[in-house]
Amino acid sequence: MKLLTRDTDYAIRALSSMGSSGELVTADDLVKKTGVPKPFLRKILQILGKKGFVKSYKGIGGGFRLSLPGNSIKLVDVMEIFQGPLKLNECFFKKMVCPNRATCPLKKKVDKIEKYVVSQLEAITIGSLSA
Amino acid sequence: MKLLTRDTDYAIRALSSMGSSGELVTADDLVKKTGVPKPFLRKILQILGKKGFVKSYKGIGGGFRLSLPGNSIKLVDVMEIFQGPLKLNECFFKKMVCPNRATCPLKKKVDKIEKYVVSQLEAITIGSLSA
DNA sequence: CAAAATGATACTAAGATGGTATCATTTAGA
DNA sequence: TCTAAATGATACCATCTTAGTATCATTTTG
Numbered sequence: 001m002k003l004l005t006r007d008t009d010y011a012i013r014a015l016s017s018m019g020s021s022g023e024l025v026t027a028d029d030l031v032k033k034t035g036v037p038k039p040f041l042r043k044i045l046q047i048l049g050k051k052g053f054v055k056s057y058k059g060i061g062g063g064f065r066l067s068l069p070g071n072s073i074k075l076v077d078v079m080e081i082f083q084g085p086l087k088l089n090e091c092f093f094k095k096m097v098c099p100n101r102a103t104c105p106l107k108k109k110v111d112k113i114e115k116y117v118v119s120q121l122e123a124i125t126i127g128s129l130s131a
Numbered sequence: 132m133k134l135l136t137r138d139t140d141y142a143i144r145a146l147s148s149m150g151s152s153g154e155l156v157t158a159d160d161l162v163k164k165t166g167v168p169k170p171f172l173r174k175i176l177q178i179l180g181k182k183g184f185v186k187s188y189k190g191i192g193g194g195f196r197l198s199l200p201g202n203s204i205k206l207v208d209v210m211e212i213f214q215g216p217l218k219l220n221e222c223f224f225k226k227m228v229c230p231n232r233a234t235c236p237l238k239k240k241v242d243k244i245e246k247y248v249v250s251q252l253e254a255i256t257i258g259s260l261s262a
Numbered sequence: 263c264a265a266a267a268t269g270a271t272a273c274t275a276a277g278a279t280g281g282t283a284t285c286a287t288t289t290a291g292a
Numbered sequence: 293t294c295t296a297a298a299t300g301a302t303a304c305c306a307t308c309t310t311a312g313t314a315t316c317a318t319t320t321t322g
């Protein structure tokens with residue numbers, strides 16, 4: 001099981017490669033820094049732009065820049081964009097109910113695990129990865 | 132993100148539907164109890180048989196039975212059969228390395244999360260779901 | 263106006279997931 | 293011994309997700 005898809009992975013690489021210097025970085029620069037295939041990276045950058053994580057500038061001399069300080073971009077928010085909300089217990093014992101209970105006893109346990117995972121991921125920021 | 136695939140889900144339903152009474156249960160019985168499509172359930176039962184979780188008996192009056200007490204069948208072992216080993220950090224920042232470090236700072240954090248998740252899953256047994 | 267950059271959007275290949283279908287084998291019992 | 297009821301083995305298939313490509317439009321600077 002993967003915690004992060006490749007989209008997310010690439011997005012994180014891109015975001016942390018932008019740094020907090022405030023300089024513009026082009027997609028080509030980011031391709032060199034991250035090793036991500038260009039068309040795919042461009043698509044990811046466009047999504048990050050729409051979601052407000054980066055600000056983009058067209059034309060010669062243009063590029064991308066973080067629109068927030070790296071320390072205020074949470075990993076879990078980036079994940080959510082590309083993977084949807086973290087729901088570990090999705091689909092579990094769906095319509096069926098456990099044989100001996102009205103509510104699934106496993107759900108509670110999985111919920112507890114999920115809460116922990118989310119809380120840990122909340123604490124990870126882009127900034128904390130490049131510091 | 133799903134913690135468990137449908138295979139695993141169905142396998143757990145089947146195992147916990149067998150109970151610990153020691154009686155034989157046929158695939159047809161389990162279909163009724165679990166709502167899983169029969170051919171798929173049969174495939175899953177065969178895998179559980181090969182892996183030693185259930186013992187099977189052919190012919191009229193045959194069926195399946197847990198080969199271990201429910202309390203000694205761990206959820207994480209069932210997961211491993213159908214989903215492979217739990218590796219949350221698989222593929223993460225694969226060949227690439229984070230810009231400012233030789234080792235990926237995220238890997239450590241994900242490893243920590245993974246350890247917790249595994250430890251929690253280790254504690255969940257089939258028996259604990261139907262008790 | 264041209265070149266360099268991003269924006270928008272449609273398309274595609276491969277693998278994983280969630281099944282189905284078929285035939286072989288074993289066993290109990292009339 | 294024949295038959296029905298059960299599992300064993302195996303091959304096949306449809307859909308969805310993932311990971312990516314391709315193309316053209318738009319904006320901006322010089």
